[in-house]
Amino acid sequence: MTSIIKLHCLSGAGDESPPCYVLQIDEFKFLLDCGWDEKFDMDFIKELKRHVNSIDAVLLSHSDPLHLGALPYAVGQLGLNCPIYATLPVYKMGQMFMYDLYQSHKNVSDFDLFTLDDVDGAFDRITQLKYNQSIDMKGKGLGLRITPLPAGHLLGGTVWRIAAPGEEDIVYAPDFNHKKERHLNGCEIERIMRPSLLLLGAMNADYVQPRRRLRDEKLMTTILSTLRGGGSVLVCTDTAGRVLELAHMLDQLWRNKDSGLVAYSLLLLSNVSYNVVEFAKSQIEWMSDKLTRAFEGARSNPFALRHLHLCHSVAEVTRTPGPKVVLASFPDLETGFARDLFLQWAPHSQNSIVLTARTSPGTLARELVERGGERTLELTVRRRLRLEGAELEDYLQQRSRVSSNVKEEAGGISSDSESDGELEMCVVTGRHDIPARSDARPAGCFKTNKRHHAMFPCHEERARSDDYGELIRPEDYRLAEIVDAEGEIRDVPPAPPQRMEVEEELTEIPSKCVSSVRQVQIRANIQYIELEGRCDGESLLRVVAHAKPRAIVGLRAAPAALRTLAKHCESEGIEQIFTPNRGDIVDATTESHIYQVKLTDGLLAGVWWRAAGDAELAWLAAVVTAPRAREPTAEETPTDEMMSLEAGGGACAPHTASFINSVRLSELRAALAKLGLNAEFSAGALECCNGTIAIRRLENGRVALEGVLSEEYFKIRELLYDQFAIV
Known part of the structure; x- marks a missing residue:
C-alpha cells in the first residue's frame, strides 16, 4: 500500500530561516522541528497557528532555539496539544537554551513572548527517547513508526527515520555531522540507506570547510597571541550545544603545562552555566566512545572541567584579573552576555573576538563574518536600570494602592443574593476556610438558597526555620547586585523600614528598560573559526550519493547551495529533486495517479454491508465529484479540498453479484x-x-x-x- 506524502514548508525553505515543516502522511501530520531565530518572526507564527489544531505529533531534532525556539510559544500561547518526541539530552539541554534565551532578553527588555512557565509546560509534554528506540503511532497514525538516530551535530541531536505503510521510509536530517569529534560520535550513515524520501538540510552544500587540524591551530594561535599581548578573548558560542566541544577542548589545552595557558583564566559565561556542566556530567553515555571508555576505565568524568570557571554575570568576569578567555552566549551577538562583552571589548585593539557560527542573515555576527571589523558600527544598546527617586516613589505608591485594593476585596464584607426576604452575609478570611451549612430552614413554599457559610479556623503561625533551628530570613537571599549592559555594578540597598510592608510583596527589583544608539568603533581582532559541527559541502554530497534516496527535498539553504545540490542529484540519477520555497507544499507521493477521496453521508446511507469473517464488505458504485469552491478563513488550515464520491448517474444501476x-x-x-x-x-x-x-x-x-x-x-x-x- 502506498501512502500519500506531502510536506508543507512553514519556514526553513529557500533561505536560511529556522526549520519548521508539517509532514503529512495520509491523514497523520508531523510537525518537524519548531525553530525560531533571534528575529522572532511573527509572520511565521501566524502560519503555524493555522496548523496547530491539526498536528498529531512533534519531532524535535536538536536542542538549540534554531530547532525548538518557538515550542514554548506554540504550547503556551497557541495551544499546541499533542505528543512531543525528543531524546533525553534535547529535553535537558533544550530547557537550558530556552532559560538562557528568556533571561538574556529579560535582562535588557520587557520580553513577553513567552514565560518560564511556558518553557516548563512545553518541555513537560516531551516524551524522552533513546537512540534506535522505535515508537509506533496510534489512532490516525496506525502503521507509522518513528526512530531517532544519532546526528552528531549537538548532544542528543537526532536524525528521524519515519517508517510509513508500504515499505516507505522517510528520513529527516536537518543538521548532521558524519565526522567524530571530541565529545560526539558521527552520524550513522548506514542507518539512512535507500530511503524513499530524504528531507535534507542543505545549508553547507556549497561550503568548503577547513581541516580540523588547521582550524584548531588557528584558534590556538589567536588565543595565545592575544593573551600574551595583554588582551582578552571573547569566544561567541551557544548555551548548551557546541559550547561543550569548545569547553572540553580548551580545558584539555589548559591542562597541558607546556602550553603556558595555566597563568590565564578560562571562563564560561551564561545564565545557566552551572546547570549545563552538571547535565553534561550526567550524560556521558550519549557522548563519543572515547569519552565513554575513559569514564568506564578510570572513573574520571571528562566534564569535570578543572580549569573552567563558571560565571553568571558580567560582573564576575570583570572581577577576574588579567587576560582571560571567555566562552559566552549567544553566537549571533544580538543579545546575551556575548553582546555585553562585545560592546566593552571591541573598541580595544589588544582584544580578540572569535565567531564560531554563521548565524542568520542580518545579525551582527553574520555581518562581522562577511564584512570583518576595523570600522565603526551604529548599534542599539539596551539595558535594564533600577528605579530611583521619583520613579521609584511613583512605582511604590501604585503598588501600595493595588495591594490595598486587593486586601479590601479579600477581607471586606460581601453580600449574597436575597432569599425569602432574608439577607445572607458571609465574611471570608484565611487561606483554607471550612464551609458549613446552616441548620435553620426558612418557612414558606419558596425554594431555599442552599448557601454555604464560612467558618473561621485558627491558623497556627509557625516560625520558618531550617533543620538546625535557625530562622530563615528571606532578605538574606535577595539579589545582591545588578549589572547593566555596560558592566556597571550597583548594590541593592536594603528596604527602608517605612516601606517594609510594600517591599515584602515585591517579587522582583523595580526597574525599567532603556535603549540608546551608540557608535561602536571596532578595533579588536575579529576572527571567524568555523565550529558549527556540520557536514561540509563535499561530505554532504557524498552522503547523498551513498544514501541513494529515491526522492530528496533540499531544505534551509541559500539558492546557490540548492542549485549545487540539485546538480549533484541529477548526476547521481536521483529520480526526484525538490527545492521548495517558504510556504510551498511538496507532493512527494511515491506512486503516481493516487488521489484521496471522501465518502458522502448520502452515499453511505444506501450501502448494504455483508459480514466476511472479522470484516464487513459492501458493493460501492459512485461518481467522483470535484470539491466545491470555497474561500478558507484565516483560522483554517490551508489544505487541499479532497474530491468526494457521490451516488448519481449510473452508480445505482443493478450489478452482478460478487x-x-x-x-x-x-x-x-x-x-x-x-x-x-x-x-x-x-x-x-x-x-x-x-x-x-x-x-x-x-x-x-x-x-x-x-x-x-x-x-x-x-x-x-x-x-x-x-x-x-x-x-
Missing part, C-alpha cells in the same frame, strides 16, 4: 458431513448423494455445482453460498 472468498473443497466436505451428507473425492471433484451431485473447481478459480435437482441439491447450494460473502 462472491468473495476462496473456498476449499476439503473444508466444504467437512461442512457437508455436519449436515449428514456423505461426500467423496472422485477425479478432482467432490461427489455427494451417491454421485448424483458434484462440486468441482473450474480453471478460472470459480466453484461449479452440478447434479439432479432435489432437496439435497438445494441444501448443498445453500451451504455453498454460506461460504461466501455475496455483495
